[in-house]
Amino acid sequence: MTLHLVRHGHPAVDPAVPARRWRLDHSRVDEVRALRTSGRVPAAAVWCTSPEMKALETSRALMSGPVAVVDDLREHDRDAGWLDDFDGTVARAFEAPDAAAVPGWEPLRACAERIGAAYERLRGEHPTAPLVLVGHATAWTLLVAHLSSLPVDGSLLPRWRAWRMPDVVALDA
Numbered sequence: 001m002t003l004h005l006v007r008h009g010h011p012a013v014d015p016a017v018p019a020r021r022w023r024l025d026h027s028r029v030d031e032v033r034a035l036r037t038s039g040r041v042p043a044a045a046v047w048c049t050s051p052e053m054k055a056l057e058t059s060r061a062l063m064s065g066p067v068a069v070v071d072d073l074r075e076h077d078r079d080a081g082w083l084d085d086f087d088g089t090v091a092r093a094f095e096a097p098d099a100a101a102v103p104g105w106e107p108l109r110a111c112a113e114r115i116g117a118a119y120e121r122l123r124g125e126h127p128t129a130p131l132v133l134v135g136h137a138t139a140w141t142l143l144v145a146h147l148s149s150l151p152v153d154g155s156l157l158p159r160w161r162a163w164r165m166p167d168v169v170a171l172d173a
Helices: 026-037 053-063 087-097 107-124 138-147 154-162
Strands: 002-007 045-048 132-134 165-171
Touching: 002 138, 026 053, 045 053, 053 132, 087 154, 107 132, 107 138, 132 138, 138 154, 138 165
Parallel strands: 002 132, 045 132
Antiparallel strands: 002 165
8 A cells, every 4th residue: 555645835934824824825836736747646545634724725736536634634733933943943843852842832742643643543444545645744754754663853854854845755554
């Protein structure tokens, strides 16, 4: 069975709005549409998405059929508002996964457990079907760690930084 992890397209960044509410940057939606025609994402699969707008809109641009919204596929909860040193804060989250990197952030280990459990539930419901999950870089980095039995720590940071927007990674799972 193949698992396809899709990272959403470029969002329209608004520092006044929480990132979980950002929409796709419609001036760059052609990048998502190009992924649809690339052959890298199967239409004949079970499709699930994070509830965040940028993921929902990416799903809609990629798939005209049904896509299930799965709350536990949401990104690492980051309710601290705009941070000028976002990358540095994410690095601290990976270095100390049992603590909130800043007040309002979900501990990374809690996110890893949530994402891993969501995947296991979906795999149990669809044991043989190809699965496409549309979501976010941190969530997918943590899911790949779960599937590969890698520790949740700073060694994952280069994997997080490697994700592009939009992006897709196919795994045998």
